[in-house]
Amino acid sequence: MFDPVEKLKEHLRFPSVSTDSKFKEGMDGSRRFLEGLFTDMGLGVEVVNTPMHPIVLARREGNSEWPHVLVYGHYDVQPADPLGEWQSDPFDPVVKDGRLFARGAADNKGPQMAHIAAVAQVLEENPELPLRITFLIEGEEEIGSPSLKPFLESRKESFADVDLVLLSDTLSPTEEQIVVTVGLRGIAVLDVEVKGPNVDLHSGLHGGAVYNPVQALCEICASLHDGNNRVTVDGFYEGVTDVEDWEREELAKLEADEKAYKEMLGVDELHPLEGYTPFEATRYLPTLEFNGIGGGYQGEGSKTIVPAKAMTKISCRLVGNQDPKAIGDRVRQAILDRAPSGVSISVKMGHEGAPYLVTPPGRPNSPADMPDRLVHAFETTTKAIGETFGRPPLFLREGGSIPIIADFKSILGLDSVMIGLFLPEDKLHAPNESMNLDVLNRGIEASKRILLSIAQHG
Amino acid sequence: MFDPVEKLKEHLRFPSVSTDSKFKEGMDGSRRFLEGLFTDMGLGVEVVNTPMHPIVLARREGNSEWPHVLVYGHYDVQPADPLGEWQSDPFDPVVKDGRLFARGAADNKGPQMAHIAAVAQVLEENPELPLRITFLIEGEEEIGSPSLKPFLESRKESFADVDLVLLSDTLSPTEEQIVVTVGLRGIAVLDVEVKGPNVDLHSGLHGGAVYNPVQALCEICASLHDGNNRVTVDGFYEGVTDVEDWEREELAKLEADEKAYKEMLGVDELHPLEGYTPFEATRYLPTLEFNGIGGGYQGEGSKTIVPAKAMTKISCRLVGNQDPKAIGDRVRQAILDRAPSGVSISVKMGHEGAPYLVTPPGRPNSPADMPDRLVHAFETTTKAIGETFGRPPLFLREGGSIPIIADFKSILGLDSVMIGLFLPEDKLHAPNESMNLDVLNRGIEASKRILLSIAQHG
Numbered sequence: 001m002f003d004p005v006e007k008l009k010e011h012l013r014f015p016s017v018s019t020d021s022k023f024k025e026g027m028d029g030s031r032r033f034l035e036g037l038f039t040d041m042g043l044g045v046e047v048v049n050t051p052m053h054p055i056v057l058a059r060r061e062g063n064s065e066w067p068h069v070l071v072y073g074h075y076d077v078q079p080a081d082p083l084g085e086w087q088s089d090p091f092d093p094v095v096k097d098g099r100l101f102a103r104g105a106a107d108n109k110g111p112q113m114a115h116i117a118a119v120a121q122v123l124e125e126n127p128e129l130p131l132r133i134t135f136l137i138e139g140e141e142e143i144g145s146p147s148l149k150p151f152l153e154s155r156k157e158s159f160a161d162v163d164l165v166l167l168s169d170t171l172s173p174t175e176e177q178i179v180v181t182v183g184l185r186g187i188a189v190l191d192v193e194v195k196g197p198n199v200d201l202h203s204g205l206h207g208g209a210v211y212n213p214v215q216a217l218c219e220i221c222a223s224l225h226d227g228n229n230r231v232t233v234d235g236f237y238e239g240v241t242d243v244e245d246w247e248r249e250e251l252a253k254l255e256a257d258e259k260a261y262k263e264m265l266g267v268d269e270l271h272p273l274e275g276y277t278p279f280e281a282t283r284y285l286p287t288l289e290f291n292g293i294g295g296g297y298q299g300e301g302s303k304t305i306v307p308a309k310a311m312t313k314i315s316c317r318l319v320g321n322q323d324p325k326a327i328g329d330r331v332r333q334a335i336l337d338r339a340p341s342g343v344s345i346s347v348k349m350g351h352e353g354a355p356y357l358v359t360p361p362g363r364p365n366s367p368a369d370m371p372d373r374l375v376h377a378f379e380t381t382t383k384a385i386g387e388t389f390g391r392p393p394l395f396l397r398e399g400g401s402i403p404i405i406a407d408f409k410s411i412l413g414l415d416s417v418m419i420g421l422f423l424p425e426d427k428l429h430a431p432n433e434s435m436n437l438d439v440l441n442r443g444i445e446a447s448k449r450i451l452l453s454i455a456q457h458g
Numbered sequence: 459m460f461d462p463v464e465k466l467k468e469h470l471r472f473p474s475v476s477t478d479s480k481f482k483e484g485m486d487g488s489r490r491f492l493e494g495l496f497t498d499m500g501l502g503v504e505v506v507n508t509p510m511h512p513i514v515l516a517r518r519e520g521n522s523e524w525p526h527v528l529v530y531g532h533y534d535v536q537p538a539d540p541l542g543e544w545q546s547d548p549f550d551p552v553v554k555d556g557r558l559f560a561r562g563a564a565d566n567k568g569p570q571m572a573h574i575a576a577v578a579q580v581l582e583e584n585p586e587l588p589l590r591i592t593f594l595i596e597g598e599e600e601i602g603s604p605s606l607k608p609f610l611e612s613r614k615e616s617f618a619d620v621d622l623v624l625l626s627d628t629l630s631p632t633e634e635q636i637v638v639t640v641g642l643r644g645i646a647v648l649d650v651e652v653k654g655p656n657v658d659l660h661s662g663l664h665g666g667a668v669y670n671p672v673q674a675l676c677e678i679c680a681s682l683h684d685g686n687n688r689v690t691v692d693g694f695y696e697g698v699t700d701v702e703d704w705e706r707e708e709l710a711k712l713e714a715d716e717k718a719y720k721e722m723l724g725v726d727e728l729h730p731l732e733g734y735t736p737f738e739a740t741r742y743l744p745t746l747e748f749n750g751i752g753g754g755y756q757g758e759g760s761k762t763i764v765p766a767k768a769m770t771k772i773s774c775r776l777v778g779n780q781d782p783k784a785i786g787d788r789v790r791q792a793i794l795d796r797a798p799s800g801v802s803i804s805v806k807m808g809h810e811g812a813p814y815l816v817t818p819p820g821r822p823n824s825p826a827d828m829p830d831r832l833v834h835a836f837e838t839t840t841k842a843i844g845e846t847f848g849r850p851p852l853f854l855r856e857g858g859s860i861p862i863i864a865d866f867k868s869i870l871g872l873d874s875v876m877i878g879l880f881l882p883e884d885k886l887h888a889p890n891e892s893m894n895l896d897v898l899n900r901g902i903e904a905s906k907r908i909l910l911s912i913a914q915h916g
Contacts, residue, residue, distance in 0.1 A: 171663075185662060189760045198724030199543075199888045204643060204858030205629055207745040207775050208687075209719070209736035211729040214748035214770070215683060222680035225673060261667070266656030269800040271669035278667035287665040290672035291763050296750030297771060301477035301601055302647045302808050303537060304773045304859075305749050305887055312672070313755060315762045317665050342727040350760050400662030429660075 004117035018076035050147030053139030063130030073112030074141030077104035085431035106426035110435035111168035118447035172420035183397030186318035188328030189350030211342035241320030353403020476534035508605030511597030521588030531570030532599030535562035543889035564884035568893035569626035576905035602809025630878035641855030644776035646786030647808030669800035699778030782810035811861020
């Protein structure tokens with residue numbers, strides 16, 4: 001009998017940190033664990049080498065007439081530091097009060113296990129079921145999935161008959177209220193550097209003669225939003241799609257409380273674009289955020305210089321049909337256009353990812369041409385979650401970015417059914433990450449019902 | 459025989475960075491070096507403890523009827539970072555092409571050595587000369603001399619019979635053209651911190667809901683200058699005095715070349731306040747400069763956060779009769795007034811110092827009541843510099859700040875004769891600081907002639 005919690009604990013013992021080459025052994029161990037697991041389940045396993053970390057593909061052919069589900073997940077995890085803040089070893093999973101504590105428990109080894117265990121148990125109960133499924137578990141999600149897009153492009157034919165992607169790597173607000181995520185923001189990242197004099201200057205001897213690069217950078221950055229927090233770059237909102245009434249109604253059901261949100265963040269006032277609530281702004285609107293700024297002397301005391309240079313890191317979150325390359329270029333151009341003479345500016349484009357948006361069936365704007373199997377998948381997901389969690393899911397957009405979801409759509413033409421199985425208190429990317437085992441068990445049950453229903457839908 | 463270059467190298471080996479408590483040992487070493495040096499010269503040494511770094515006082519009583527000269531200097535230096543940009547160890551002095559490279563070589567250990575060596579050599583040549591001199595070498599100049607003013611106030615009687623202050627801690631434009639500085643800018647320093655959310659936030663989940671503190675800081679900073687580089691703080695220019703015709707004529711003799719200045723600084727265009735040349739702006743106008751800025755992620759790659767906080771360091775240079783406390787308060791208030799809701803701002807006032815201005819003898823606006831010994835000191839300085847450097851000095855204001863010069867005037871009633879012995883290419887406060895050894899040697903010769911002439915003037 002497949003024991004999901006024991007298997008998950010086994011998986012969590014491998015410190016599979018993808019960003020740090022010191023953890024190569026942990027990455028190898030995690031990959032081999034998955035190979036063994038899928039082999040034991042009777043699936044055909046292929047390990048695809050990439051320039052960095054291999055992709056694990058596990059396939060069950062089943063009946064070629066049946067729907068083909070692609071389950072996505074990632075076996076890499078965030079670094080565990082600061083280690084001192086963990087109450088137990090991040091790579092020695094411990095169960096406490098119904099939660100399993102370990103790095104990767106919620107992101108993504110736990111939620112991914114819901115679908116692995118569902119398939120294992122379905123096949124244990126009915127070994128002859130012609131279930132048609134492919135697991136694609138990558139090792140580079142936490143570093144931006146650089147190898148996955150080229151892999152999908154080079155192996156399109158392997159996925160030609162896939163009907164939909166199923167995954168759990170998104171957030172639900174509470175353990176009673178599961179969210180099916182129907183939109184993700186895209187991203188475009190820019191590094192800006194302003195250069196003034198060739199060295200830091202004495203601000204007494206030269207102050208007043210030259211353009212201070214920190215001043216120039218601040219003037220440029222300050223010009224990028226107006227007083228209502230609207231981004232002032234021409235064309236920045238191009239491709240933003242309307243928010244549908246049903247989306248606002250669905251969001252209202254969250255009963256999110258601005259007062260509690262402010263208290264959680266520790267701010268006196270929220271600052272969404274005029275006309276939007278903060279909960280709308282983070283889901284429906286693009287943003288231009290300064291992730292960091294630096295220049296000159298930042299140490300103790302004072303150093304009275306005109307700095308030689310200053311820098312800022314910007315990331316834009318994008319929505320709807322926005323093209324990250326086009327928007328990134330517009331921001332870059334606006335920054336260059338606004339540079340005063342007396343300083344020189346360079347803007348380097350970083351990584352980018354497209355936004356993703358799917359309208360589930362039964363809404364006024366649902367696409368008429370949505371494939372029947374995908375329509376059925378959304379419907380059966382709604383039903384299964386309602387049965388196992390006691391409440392039907394909410395269909396909401398989320399503010400984060402999983403660029404690979406847009407790639408599945410643009411390269412393979414596939415939409416994704418994203419079932420949120422981690423919660424705010426699971427502390428993703430932070431010390432003492434954990435997975436709620438009750439959510440995991442209900443998730444397994446829901447996934448079994450979904451997979452069986454999809455399979456039998458024919 | 460006193461060897462000034464060897465002594466200077468010895469002094470430069472102590473990393474006497476006053477702003478950073480990690481360098482306590484370097485401060486102690488530098489102080490002890492001076493104690494030994496002055497003791498060897500036969501002077502009476504007193505180390506005056508202060509709340510931070512001790513003051514070294516070295517006194518030769520000489521003949522109480524003779525003029526009493528107070529030589530001022532400082533043994534503390536600026537931090538050496540960024541260390542990677544030095545071509546040799548900043549605290550292991552190296553001579554190359556007639557220059558001595560080390561942190562503090564020009565500011566102020568080299569120029570201060572000109573007067574120490576002058577006294578040492580004068581006394582070696584004539585041990586019985588009743589030269590009446592006091593060296594006051596402090597350890598807090600680079601952090602605004604907080605202890606020196608209270609010291610002067612508490613020890614007025616020790617300096618009651620001093621006639622004038624002699625120092626070299628100012629700039630000359632070339633090694634042929636020495637400047638006697640007759641004005642210094644004052645200074646007021648402010649530390650600004652902007653706080654937003656209580657932790658760095660995921661810019662996907664929360665971006666668009668909160669005021670980004672980097673954005674708020676940039677907006678405040680950008681508001682502090684208009685398009686002509688005029689500071690937009692109410693009353694910022696209060697107390698600025700007129701520039702005399704003789705000052706403009708003297709400045710014109712500099713034959714300063716904007717093209718060469720731009721090339722030296724590595725900028726395409728200069729940026730003085732409209733209506734002033736850059737050489738006037740740095741001498742006659744107050745400024746508000748950003749010395750540093752920081753917040754969020756500044757490392758390699760990207761980290762997509764809304765930072766919890768951001769900071770900037772500001773210094774204002776002030777001129778004429780401007781009151782640093784009053785102007786600093788106005789800037790502080792303007793920053794607080796311009797803070798948007800959604801973030802919280804704190805502005806901490808740092809050190810401050812008044813501007814200084816003296817009119818040398820023989821000008822239309824020279825004070826009629828200037829003491830005879832000071833008139834003679836200016837005249838003999840003009841002569842000695844003409845003889846040793848081949849050209850008489852120019853009498854100019856300088857953009858830097860030595861707040862203690864204004865304190866000597868306001869507390870002790872003393873004016874200062876400031877002989878510029880460092881040059882633009884000496885890179886004060888920057889990597890690869892150096893001292894021109896030919897200028898040092900001529901400076902020693904000039905100082906000997908000045909001290910002997912003052913002494914013999916009776």
